Amino acid sequence: MTGRAIAAEPIVRRGVFRALLRNPLTAASLVVLALFAVIAIIQPWILPYPPNEVNLRLTNAAPFGSDYLLGGDNYGRDILSRLIASTRGAFQAAAVLSVVAVVIGTTAGLIAGYYGRVFDSVASWLFSAIMAVPAVIILISLYTLLGVSTTVAMAVFGFLVSPSMFWMVRTLTRNVRNELYVDAARVAGLPDRRIVGRHVLIAIRAPVILMIAGLAGAGIAVQAGLEFLGLGQAGVPSWGAMLTDAFGNIYVAPEQLIWPAVALGLVTSAFTLISIGVRDTLEGTYVKPSTRARRREIEALLGSAAAERTLGGTADAATATTATTSTSTSQPLLAIDGLRVAYESGGSLTTVVDDVSFRVEKGEVVGVVGESGSGKTQTVFATLGLLPEEAIVARGSIRLDGRELLGLPERDLLEIRGHRMAYVPQEPLSNLDPSFTVGSQLVHGIRAQSRATKKEARDLALAMLDRVGIADPLRVYRRYPHQISGGMAQRVLIAGAVACTPSLLLADEPTTALDVTIQAEVLDLLRDLQTETGMGVLIVTHNFGVVADLCDRVVVMRSGRIVEEGRVGDVFTRPQHEYTRMLLGSVLDNAAPREASARRKAAHA
Numbered sequence: 001m002t003g004r005a006i007a008a009e010p011i012v013r014r015g016v017f018r019a020l021l022r023n024p025l026t027a028a029s030l031v032v033l034a035l036f037a038v039i040a041i042i043q044p045w046i047l048p049y050p051p052n053e054v055n056l057r058l059t060n061a062a063p064f065g066s067d068y069l070l071g072g073d074n075y076g077r078d079i080l081s082r083l084i085a086s087t088r089g090a091f092q093a094a095a096v097l098s099v100v101a102v103v104i105g106t107t108a109g110l111i112a113g114y115y116g117r118v119f120d121s122v123a124s125w126l127f128s129a130i131m132a133v134p135a136v137i138i139l140i141s142l143y144t145l146l147g148v149s150t151t152v153a154m155a156v157f158g159f160l161v162s163p164s165m166f167w168m169v170r171t172l173t174r175n176v177r178n179e180l181y182v183d184a185a186r187v188a189g190l191p192d193r194r195i196v197g198r199h200v201l202i203a204i205r206a207p208v209i210l211m212i213a214g215l216a217g218a219g220i221a222v223q224a225g226l227e228f229l230g231l232g233q234a235g236v237p238s239w240g241a242m243l244t245d246a247f248g249n250i251y252v253a254p255e256q257l258i259w260p261a262v263a264l265g266l267v268t269s270a271f272t273l274i275s276i277g278v279r280d281t282l283e284g285t286y287v288k289p290s291t292r293a294r295r296r297e298i299e300a301l302l303g304s305a306a307a308e309r310t311l312g313g314t315a316d317a318a319t320a321t322t323a324t325t326s327t328s329t330s331q332p333l334l335a336i337d338g339l340r341v342a343y344e345s346g347g348s349l350t351t352v353v354d355d356v357s358f359r360v361e362k363g364e365v366v367g368v369v370g371e372s373g374s375g376k377t378q379t380v381f382a383t384l385g386l387l388p389e390e391a392i393v394a395r396g397s398i399r400l401d402g403r404e405l406l407g408l409p410e411r412d413l414l415e416i417r418g419h420r421m422a423y424v425p426q427e428p429l430s431n432l433d434p435s436f437t438v439g440s441q442l443v444h445g446i447r448a449q450s451r452a453t454k455k456e457a458r459d460l461a462l463a464m465l466d467r468v469g470i471a472d473p474l475r476v477y478r479r480y481p482h483q484i485s486g487g488m489a490q491r492v493l494i495a496g497a498v499a500c501t502p503s504l505l506l507a508d509e510p511t512t513a514l515d516v517t518i519q520a521e522v523l524d525l526l527r528d529l530q531t532e533t534g535m536g537v538l539i540v541t542h543n544f545g546v547v548a549d550l551c552d553r554v555v556v557m558r559s560g561r562i563v564e565e566g567r568v569g570d571v572f573t574r575p576q577h578e579y580t581r582m583l584l585g586s587v588l589d590n591a592a593p594r595e596a597s598a599r600r601k602a603a604h605a
């Protein structure tokens, strides 16, 4: 089965509702909410007794032992009937509050965030003023002084809490407004109405939904709280008023507290869980299931060996299943055998790395080339043990100096990463933390990998900055990432990667984000460092020029599989696969493949 054969459907297209049903918690919450919503609608027809009807004979009657199924309250009214009759009021409160807050807050937030200018200033000022108003005190005054209905009170409360929605939507919209695809939509001539509806609103919908559900739950809780304080409408049953009655009766019939509390707890937590589920589904967030559930899932998809490997089972198991695929007699630095990485979505699998096997010998530079999405980065991340949690390492083995890496606990991987193998990423500036100086990040990395004191780590960091060709190491050491150029940032990352003399360096398109002249300098630097230290290098690139310049051997990947592998000279002069020929045909310059140096040959020996 290949990635092409198993086309996984995106979760959003399958529908949010189906995704919610797959998660037991959100499915249960949906059932609870649906049940209460149905009860709210049909309650006039299913009430066993009128909710305010008094039967003194059944005052404080015990549950399940009289005409009243859940017992009678201290006035002799049927608790079940009052519980059912309160449902409509609770849902009304939730709906009114969230609709008012969403309509006011979202509309104003979208306009202020998208257009800015005067509307933004005025709206920000107004919503700040509304925020300063003590909402609960206003509500209490409305009830006591004006005797308004719960619906009006909730509408006022919705208005008073709308600033929280306004600020969130405004901030999110301002961020999205600056995205390149929004600029592109403007350039394409789309009217603002369409841009806001199609691009902005879609991008910010997940947190908005989360807040709506939060508001709905808050509406129910606030209404119950006010009723609990005795501020509700007399004669209209509510869960809050039931709690007040039960509280006054706590020494006589404490069980009367249970029913309204359970109803309130169930509905408010169902709103919260569903909103989290919707957010996760819309954003494609991976919700980590328990290890046992994940094991069952993977076993169902692939069988038990993959579950062992993915969830950190014994490394021996992984080695045993794949040892037979190893053909090399000497111990290579890195040996990847039959690696298969897949992602599950909705019960189907997408294989992104399929049966990948290759070696990196000590002191050797191996390039992995291929089009975008061919699985290069996934192979590197599998080696580093940095695949996302949802990834399934379905089969295979990755050994560093003979030690199996797949299935190693994170503690052991931490000792290997940075120390035995290091990584140089593609986007230098996004891989440096903007909150810390270059120096403190280097020192932190060095100290995590060695027993160096702070001073030793500082000296080593400065020496490494000097070694990677930074003219004024101390100045760069003290700078923040935004104060240095992309090329300098890549040098800093290379300095950090090689500081602890790893035996294997994994570089994922280390020059792609840099301009052409800097690319050449960074490649020179990598070549020099490799020659000096004798480390093995696995370099991912789109560019056959980089391969010609730097590598001894090349692995060509397409759609998750290796289509060709060989010494650079051979692949350049006699490419076997049509796809390799096509890639070579797209190389603009005529860079000659590098001949292996005598030193490298010595290192192999």
Ligand SMILES: Nc1ncnc2c1ncn2[C@@H]1O[C@H](COP(=O)(O)OP(=O)(O)OP(=O)(O)O)[C@@H](O)[C@H]1O
Binding pocket: 343, 352, 370, 371, 372, 373, 374, 375, 376, 377, 378, 379, 388, 390, 542
């Ligand atoms: N978390 C994920 N869930 C599902 N699929 C993923 C995930 N991460 C990566 N993929 C898929 O794995 C495939 C291989 O991705 P990979 O990043 O390895 O490609 P690549 O060859 O490095 O491409 P590029 O050169 O563009 O970085 C892609 O089709 C990608 O969509």
